[in-house]
Amino acid sequence: MTKMLASVNGGEEAEIALSGGADIIDLKDPTAGALGAVATDVIRQTVKVVAGRQPVSAVAGDLPMQPDVILAKAQEIAATGVDYVKVGFFPSDDAAACADALAPLAGKTKLIGVLFADLEPDLGLLPVLARRGFHGAMLDTAKKDGRRLLNHIPPEHLPSFVERCRSHGLAVGLAGSLEAPDIPRLLPLAPDFLGFRGALCDQSRRTNRIELEAVRQIRELIPAEQPVGRAASVDYRLLAARGYSPGAADPALGTDKIFVRDFVLPVQIGAYSFEHGHTQKVRFDVVADVLRVTHAPEDMRHVFSYDIIMDGIRTIIARGHVQLSEALAEQVAALVLEDPRVMQVKVRVEKLELGPGGVGVEIERKRASEQAHVLRPHGTASAETLFPGRGQKGSSS
Numbered sequence: 001m002t003k004m005l006a007s008v009n010g011g012e013e014a015e016i017a018l019s020g021g022a023d024i025i026d027l028k029d030p031t032a033g034a035l036g037a038v039a040t041d042v043i044r045q046t047v048k049v050v051a052g053r054q055p056v057s058a059v060a061g062d063l064p065m066q067p068d069v070i071l072a073k074a075q076e077i078a079a080t081g082v083d084y085v086k087v088g089f090f091p092s093d094d095a096a097a098c099a100d101a102l103a104p105l106a107g108k109t110k111l112i113g114v115l116f117a118d119l120e121p122d123l124g125l126l127p128v129l130a131r132r133g134f135h136g137a138m139l140d141t142a143k144k145d146g147r148r149l150l151n152h153i154p155p156e157h158l159p160s161f162v163e164r165c166r167s168h169g170l171a172v173g174l175a176g177s178l179e180a181p182d183i184p185r186l187l188p189l190a191p192d193f194l195g196f197r198g199a200l201c202d203q204s205r206r207t208n209r210i211e212l213e214a215v216r217q218i219r220e221l222i223p224a225e226q227p228v229g230r231a232a233s234v235d236y237r238l239l240a241a242r243g244y245s246p247g248a249a250d251p252a253l254g255t256d257k258i259f260v261r262d263f264v265l266p267v268q269i270g271a272y273s274f275e276h277g278h279t280q281k282v283r284f285d286v287v288a289d290v291l292r293v294t295h296a297p298e299d300m301r302h303v304f305s306y307d308i309i310m311d312g313i314r315t316i317i318a319r320g321h322v323q324l325s326e327a328l329a330e331q332v333a334a335l336v337l338e339d340p341r342v343m344q345v346k347v348r349v350e351k352l353e354l355g356p357g358g359v360g361v362e363i364e365r366k367r368a369s370e371q372a373h374v375l376r377p378h379g380t381a382s383a384e385t386l387f388p389g390r391g392q393k394g395s396s397s
């Protein structure tokens, strides 16, 4: 299940985050860097204020990669009674030694290793964290300069981070100036939590105060009712099959056409031997008929994000060579139909370099009628098997 982590600077903001529905209260001083630590007595007080209503985490600070320094600070924070301590791993030859030093603490407190998407994160650290008993790993950004996680790690590369964490038995978190339109793009990866600070604050400035309305808006985009289990890319589908949709669709409103047009990417494709070992340009055109959820769409709850289509195409082609345009078109169609609001999709895949014009295929696929009726508000359907496992799917509508 994907939980919502809200970074707060103390008890008062923790109350706001709790009222807005945050699942994890994360203590962080946003004025002191990406992982600025809150004073230890404030952490202690906040643990009391939260009083077990939700788990509490706290960051250890933007610390130098010195094992003794990091261990001492992490121990101090763990002693406050928090449920998780987040430790930043900045690029350094001593990063693994820091993880080693934390191993005894990891046996007592859940540790989360934070890697930074904008600082060339060393994914070789993941097995080290796992061996040292860390509970999880997360990606965040170090430079809070307005660039978001997906600016640093393209959507087609995130699934492999999530899968690597899972293969080592680590819980996975994603953060980094995330905004509302990022949420539908990241939920299909089924991370254990998504972390937010800036998006929860007045004017989206992470050093401003958290606002209840902003917390609520982000909360509403992350399904609260979710199935148990941690298999990547399964949870979201189960949820979809249960009829989850951030804004429940109303078939009486009809459909809108959401499209991605003239989307040209280099793709390893073709059945001929001369088509192997290199890419050729392929144009994708996708039109999805999407059930409307309201007469007056206002925010991401009410739309099907065209980014999901673009991310999905990128993710599919990143898997490697595909023999047939038809196979590619089917994969794209299946991916778009994973969203329970999509009733029908038309996909055109056109190879652009085989002749003076384009060649390819256009397919139209409909949602099976027995699947269509599961579209209803949270938890009122139980058709978990209606969305059989398929591949990963990938700014806003």
Ligand SMILES: O=C[C@H](O)COP(=O)(O)O
Residues within 6 Å of the ligand: 005, 007, 026, 028, 140, 141, 144, 175, 176, 177, 178, 195, 196, 197, 198, 199, 206
């Ligand atoms: O752990 C999550 C972070 O506090 C996210 O902060 P941000 O959304 O301002 O990048």
